[in-house]
């Protein structure tokens with residue numbers, strides 16, 4: 001299997017994030033990128049670096065703007081430059097106000113815009129955020145193009161990841177929704193596309209983006225949001241609206257979930273994707289379901305990823321893997337290797 005890597009996959013990560021009320025070193029450390037790559041190489045994959053797309057190129061811009069709000073994308077491009085003009089501004093933008101309720105007017109002050117466009121304090125915007133996010137999109141577009149051209153599987157090494165990014169909002173380390181952009185591209189080739197999110201956290205971004213559509217099925221297996229991030233979405237009863245009714249499936253699982261129960265949910269997800277008649281699948285792939293992950297609450301073993309790979313392979317669909325989370329650095333290499341071996345496509 002070809003793996004397409006963002007030119008900035010192993011760049012320095014963001015600096016800080018809020019975690020349970022405390023500022024901590026950001027979990028998206030650069031060693032993640034290195035370990036994930038090593039796992040792919042161990043499993044026999046070749047890694048090619050994507051050429052950075054030019055956002056001024058109309059086909060690239062049109063594709064991104066078919067998923068994301070134009071003003072939001074403008075914000076991502078210019079936010080840091082505007083922020084850094086403020087006296088005593090911080091090195092990264094974090095929202096210190098949340099304008100979700102009771103606001104009476106929009107305000108374009110850099111602090112107000114940060115609150116408007118950044119949904120939580122895990123998605124700081126720094127000098128290179130736009131460049132890095134565009135690098136992730138470059139990788140996913142190149143990998144999706146391989147599927148369009150008839151390859152059966154490809155892996156997009158995206159960092160920053162994308163599955164929490166909504167149409168007009170950054171959140172949870174995510175800025176542009178790589179998997180959603182890929183789905184839009186694959187729809188040019190396949191009548192129906194499914195996104196299967198196996199990251200620890202609910203794929204709220206793809207849910208929001210495709211909630212009214214019946215041509216992209218969104219299925220997410222994740223920690224029960226009653227007591228787990230992102231708290232406000234990921235519940236079973238969120239099934240889509242209007243034309244999209246029935247085309248969003250959430251499979252929340254309790255804390256401490258182990259392999260057997262997880263694979264049961266994955267099997268159910270796979271059946272939904274087959275019933276839907278998907279022509280291609282996009283797997284938003286996180287390794288934060290691992291038992292030692294500092295941001296997870298499941299108890300999967302390294303060998304669980306082999307079983308996950310086998311199950312995904314059994315769907316027999318052209319499949320694009322898109323890198324999302326996974327923060328226990330010492331196990332990332334082996335977990336990736338197990339997944340690819342399970343897929344049988346090293």
Ligand SMILES: [Zn+2]
Nearest residue numbers: 199200201325
């Ligand atoms: Zn996650």
